Amino acid sequence: MGCKAKFNMPNTMPTVLIPLAQGCEELETVTLIDLLRRANIHVTTASLDDKPVTCARGTVILADTTLAKILLQDFDLLVLPGGLPGADNLNSDPRIHQLIDRLNIENKLIGAICAAPKVLLTNGILKDKKATAYPASLNHLDTSNINLTDAAVEIDGNVITSKGPGTAIDFSLTLIELLLGREARIAVEKPLQRS
């Protein structure tokens, strides 16, 4: 994909942090967890608070840990699921912006899907970047300094964005390819039996 020089690649099996906010979109969240783990990537889910996470359509997920406990750990990828009010809850948590800032300075991968690209926009790391998001989810925000597209998945340097539940599999597979290469992506994609 010609992106290998554009971000810091992990030397060992990559580590991924998926923060789980109350009201996150469960299909997007679980597609990311499931497919990245199928690639043997070490995925940690961390809830913003210490309660079970009630997703946007009522699925209740117990996260692996809390954000407070792993805030200073190193990760090769931070990926933000969408859903409302999940994405707004991520956006209003200063620790999420602290993580984005740190991973961005380290040139690590940062991903967001559906309504969650608004968190990256608010943070400022989308400046002068190509990005996609759920239609209308960035309304009422200033998008004048980003190149907003209608793509299912958009890659620009270390930032990867995607549109919604129906693109969650493609988004997850793209992240696998960026972290582990094309063969790893194919090894996960083929058994999914996509039609």
Next chain:
Amino acid sequence: MGCKAKFNMPNTMPTVLIPLAQGCEELETVTLIDLLRRANIHVTTASLDDKPVTCARGTVILADTTLAKILLQDFDLLVLPGGLPGADNLNSDPRIHQLIDRLNIENKLIGAICAAPKVLLTNGILKDKKATAYPASLNHLDTSNINLTDAAVEIDGNVITSKGPGTAIDFSLTLIELLLGREARIAVEKPLQRS
């Protein structure tokens, strides 16, 4: 879809039971919960035991209730997620076969995806029916009296089957269409932003 006369349609908003076995496939499970609820269908998830459900790739889900508590309730659709050992755990629970028997006698809808069609095969309700399943998941079982196909989703009377994680969205949308009609399916499918 010309299927409306082939099973008992609900008169009010349909009710759906999704039994959650330890080791169920989380992407399939959550896609079903999420999309059916987007159609305002009343979905109940019920764990086979009284523990949190640890899915095949480690996601931990708290079910709405336990199977013991809702075993005698009426449902318009029973749908079985795949995954291993989830599908085997469903198959070895006599209460699941009791539910299949009851809903089948009432000509209600019964669905299964991925490895879970083996439960319907073991039960006997696939006899003389067209069905699909995850490739090789029915090996070592007698499939001589069913018409096993390679379709993403197969509908035969009141029994709907599907292949795997990559067909979970199509499977869920098919169930919505069967329960509520084509407009309801389109209303859920369009906002998914499938590419």
